[in-house]
Amino acid sequence: MKPAERRRARQFAVQAVYQWQITQLNAGRIIDQFEVDQDLSKTDITYFKELLTGVIHHVESLDEKLSPYLSRKIKDVDMVDLAVLRIAMFELTCRTDVPHKVVLNEAIELAKDFATDESYKFVNGVLDKALRSLKLREEVED
Template structure:
């Protein structure tokens, strides 16, 4: 799969995850709505589906993994930041085929596009702290 097709999948996934967080609507219905309403040509559609389903199914686990690295409670965070961090944590913890540097870079780019002005710095900091802690665990 081409990197640009995965990038588009992540872009749509963040939007779908955000919608799910806002509405608590059925994830399958949200995905199908995207399939109809959005131009998903040049998008890795299966990756998009897998990201949205994976984040929704493992949301509590992802939040637990993120919690030690957040500067504030997840409930107090902006929902766009939350969607981006959940997506990145899903890829970091469940997608061994994606290098962590790619995940972090993509999360930063998504934050620049969708989130508040300096959110990309916060997203980068949270994910960097997670990666450092994982490397330290592996070396011990």
């Protein structure tokens, strides 16, 4: 696994989770569409699929974990920001092999790439609070 392949997997996952949030299509159909419509070369496809299916299957618990750190109700969070936050929370809680610092940095970059100009600050603030509360802060400060 190369970091650039993981980054592309996360980029496609943001788009796929966003699509799921709007359409509620099942993960298999979204993955099929991506395999046809996107150039997934140089992408960790397995990780892309895991992020999408993981977010879909754990969305309720991910939203529960995110809610205390949001300044508004989850239904009022911008859909792109929410996709980024859900992926990051999935990685923080379900992919313990991925360093928390990597998750935070990647989420900030995804917000910069896909969301509004100020979204990365919002994403950073939410995840920073979550990391402190989840007692994961020590790894971020290393």
